[in-house]
Amino acid sequence: MDTAYGSHPPASRVPTALRAPFSGRTWREFLYLLLSLPMSVVMFCYAVTMVSLGAGLLVTFLGIPVLAGALMGCRAMGALERVRARGLLELDVDPPEPIRAAKPGFLSWVGAVLKSGVSWRHLLYSILHFPWAIFAFCFSVTFWSVGWTLLLYPVWQWTFPAYLDQPGIQLWGNGHGDGVYLDTPAGMAVASATGLLLVLAGPWVIRGLTHVDRVLVHGLLGPSPLATRVTELETDRGVVVDTAAADLRRIERDLHDGAQARLVALAMDLGLAKEKLAEDPQAAAKMVDEAHGEVKVALQELRDLARGIHPAILTDRGLGPALSALAARCTVPVKVEVDLDHRPAAAIEGITYFTVSELLQNVSKHARATAATVDVWHAGDRIMVLVTDNGQGGATTEAGSGLAGLAERLGSVDGLLVVDSPVGGPTSITAELPWRG
Incomplete structure (x- = not known):
């Protein structure tokens, strides 16, 4: 048997820890954290404003459709979040089940939206993601920028004496011009080494932060576990039905082409033997003997077919x-x-x-x-x-x-x-x- 296998690219000689700060995955995840702040601000403001407006209008009939519209808006922004997660985090989350109204009409649709747990989970995401996005944005930007700044400090240290009238980064000072500065070769080397450690750790920090986003997107913006299970059961039911239909066709084919055809031939042989019984008993006896052999073969085929359906030894x-x-x-x-x-x-x-x-x-x-x-x-x-x-x-x-x-x-x-x-x-x-x- 010839089996084709795809060729794998040769492993890089550069360790993963050194390649991670320059990898596309790291920068895509960092971009995701940067975009999360403005997105979360928009979602949070929209959710709080619309829900507050709908709750305030509940004393009138208008509050109910306003709440439904707020939930549908959250679902629309959730769809955008799934696209963003798919493009930047390579997280493929299936869309949740659509709104299905029991009856046609606007009021039935509004009721279906308000009773949908998916809609309320999208609202919860809009609210919970806001504080997390603020923290992740500030922490990642600070950690990442400080790391690269210190790593490249020997390159731009000259800007301090040229434009700020101080020899370098001030570690300590008393406000009267005295202090400790990173202006010596040893100090700059320590700063650069510290920056290198932060840069090397940055991808894993960013990955940890985006892992929380993955959990939020997958848990709140995807289909519910119950809906997923229902879909699996519907698929499994289709497989069972197709398998049962294929088995029935196989049994029908085996009966038609095997035992049934053999029994038809057997009936014809016995009819001929009956006709020859009076005029040529020996020929008739020979035909009956052959028919007896055919009966044994037909019985064996029927046993094999029954065993293929459900063997008696298994039941017993x-x-x-x-x-x-x-x-x-x-x-x-x-x-x-x-x-x-x-x-x-x-x-x-x-x-x-x-x-x-x-x-x-x-x-x-x-x-x-x-x-x-x-x-x-x-x-x-x-x-x-x-x-x-x-x-x-x-x-x-x-x-x-x-x-x-x-x-x-x-x-x-x-x-x-x-x-x-x-x-x-x-x-x-x-x-x-x-x-x-």
């Missing part, structure tokens, strides 16, 4: 015997170990079985392995499955692969699929499902 005896029977049919020697103190939910048990079945099929068809193992155990509220083989490796969950479809099906029940398959092998695939016993 559980995962251990079912997986051992599955491994016995694999073209590669498979060692099975199942450590379960009791059985999980029937649906999870079935998904686990078919997960192992599909992984072993991949081992048989693609891995070129000589040995494989299947381990199943219970860990907390999860059931863990580990399938390994000593084959050629190169398995991925990229779109379009069989493992990608398997990962989607596991995700539909809050499961997880992790593939570790370097080229040349070995391959280790871990599946994790909820227990739900």
